Amino acid sequence: MIQDAKNHLETLSNLDRIVHEPARLMILALLYVVEEADFTFILRQSGLTWGNLSSHLTKLETRGYVQVTKRFVAKKPNTVLRLTEAGRTAFQDYRRSMTEILEQLPE
Amino acid sequence: MVANADLKQLERKAFRSFYQDGLWDIYLGLLLLGMGLPRILDELGLPSAPGREALIMLPLVIFALMLLVLGKKWITSPRLGYVKFSPARKKKTTVIGLILVITFLLGAGLYALVETGLVNLGGGNHLFLVFFVVLSAGVFALMAYLLDFRRLYAYGLLFALALPAAKALQGAGSAYPFLIAYVSGAIIMLAAGVAALLRFVHKYPPVSPEAAG
Numbered sequence: 478m479i480q481d482a483k484n485h486l487e488t489l490s491n492l493d494r495i496v497h498e499p500a501r502l503m504i505l506a507l508l509y510v511v512e513e514a515d516f517t518f519i520l521r522q523s524g525l526t527w528g529n530l531s532s533h534l535t536k537l538e539t540r541g542y543v544q545v546t547k548r549f550v551a552k553k554p555n556t557v558l559r560l561t562e563a564g565r566t567a568f569q570d571y572r573r574s575m576t577e578i579l580e581q582l583p584e
Numbered sequence: 585m586v587a588n589a590d591l592k593q594l595e596r597k598a599f600r601s602f603y604q605d606g607l608w609d610i611y612l613g614l615l616l617l618g619m620g621l622p623r624i625l626d627e628l629g630l631p632s633a634p635g636r637e638a639l640i641m642l643p644l645v646i647f648a649l650m651l652l653v654l655g656k657k658w659i660t661s662p663r664l665g666y667v668k669f670s671p672a673r674k675k676k677t678t679v680i681g682l683i684l685v686i687t688f689l690l691g692a693g694l695y696a697l698v699e700t701g702l703v704n705l706g707g708g709n710h711l712f713l714v715f716f717v718v719l720s721a722g723v724f725a726l727m728a729y730l731l732d733f734r735r736l737y738a739y740g741l742l743f744a745l746a747l748p749a750a751k752a753l754q755g756a757g758s759a760y761p762f763l764i765a766y767v768s769g770a771i772i773m774l775a776a777g778v779a780a781l782l783r784f785v786h787k788y789p790p791v792s793p794e795a796a797g
Contacts, residue, residue, distance in 0.1 A: 510595035511667050517791045518665030522598050555666070 489578060495540050496571040500525055501533050505568045508543065508560040516556040534558065542567055596732050599673065601664060603733045605784040607655040609777030612739050613770045614648035616746060619695070620766025623750070627760045659781075663788040676730050687723045691716075698747075713748055720744035735776065742769040 496502060503523050508514065520530055537543040542564030546557045560568070621644065622637040630636070694716055724740020727733070746765050753761035 506591065506594055507598065510591055511598065511669055512671075514667040515665045517662075518598075518667045520791070521664055521788060522601070550666075557666070 492574055493567055493571055495536060495542065496567050498533070500529060501537060502571075504530070504533055504537065505542065505560065505564060508558060509565065509568050513557055513559040516558065519558060537564070595670070595673070598667065599669060600732050602660065603731065603735075604780060605655070605660045605664075606777040606780030606782075607652050607660065608733070609735065609739070609773050609780060610655075611648050611652040611777075612743075613773030613777055614644060614651070616743060616766060616773065617770040618644045618648070619743075620746065620750070620762050620770075623762035624760075624766060627763050659785070662790055663784070665791075680727055680730050683723060683726060687719065691719060694719075713751070716747055717744040739773055742772060745769075 496505060500523070503525075504519060507519055507522050516530070516534075519525075520527065523530065525533070534543060534545065538545050540563075541561055544559045544561050546559070548555050548557060618641050621641050625636065625640065626632070694712065698712065698716075721740045721744040724736050724743060728736030728740065746769050750761045750765035753764055758764060
């Protein structure tokens with residue numbers, strides 16, 4: 478019993494903090510269900526502010542979870558975002574861990 | 585399992601947001617109006633001339649299509665952003681495209697048969713009318729289901745019932761059966777479309793290029 482509780486706490490403490498943050502989790506979830514999207518699309522769907530989204534994306538890009546591509550569409554700058562393999566795996570691992578933790582919690 | 589359902593829901597919500605701009609509603613409203621136009625012109629007493637229907641219908645259909653395409657390009661995309669959906673979603677869209685082409689050909693053929701008098705709906709030949717209703721309602725229902733675009737169920741009924749309603753009104757002695765049946769259906773769609781477009785424009789103000797980039 479004590480060992481079980483210890484394992485749960487260990488799983489909780491091993492959660493990827495980059496993914497665990499709600500705003501970043503939302504960004505990753507959105508990018509997980511599409512092939513790619515631009516900054517505006519994620520901004521609209523997530524409801525985050527421009528600055529907030531930008532700072533979270535920087536963290537996700539630095540960690541190698543999101544690929545950011547700058548391009549021009551009709552002479553206007555456009556930022557395209559795509560989940561990397563590492564990002565996809567991190568998101569799947571996080572989902573698995575959270576499901577396990579929540580399922581094992583007593584009623 | 586719950587997590588899977590939530591992700592599906594998230595993808596659906598993102599996909600559905602592209603139909604909240606009201607442009608499809610306006611397009612379909614104009615299309616319904618175009619379908620009833622030849623008979624409406626007769627009812628309004630406009631003199632018959634060769635190619636009259638085509639001369640009026642074609643610009644209307646082209647205008648509706650331009651409104652949809654340019655509206656998506658200039659209103660929806662800059663406000664909602666760019667997204668490439670999953671291959672599964674793309675497959676669904678291709679299936680819908682095929683269904684639309686086949687239905688258009690079937691529907692246009694059937695409509696031409698009725699309009700040219702080769703099939704007489706008033707002569708007890710109700711089979712074609714039933715086929716028309718089932719085809720319209722069925723295709724719209726299928727599209728509504730595949731696209732998660734719920735208003736299409738109602739629009740399917742408006743398309744399907746326009747012709748039988750006009751025939752019923754004609755039978756009841758109305759002076760403008762096609763005008764009433766088709767224009768009222770078109771007005772419902774156009775009003776819903778304009779309302780949705782205004783809501784969309786208000787909800788999603790334009791994003792400056794600097795902010796988007």
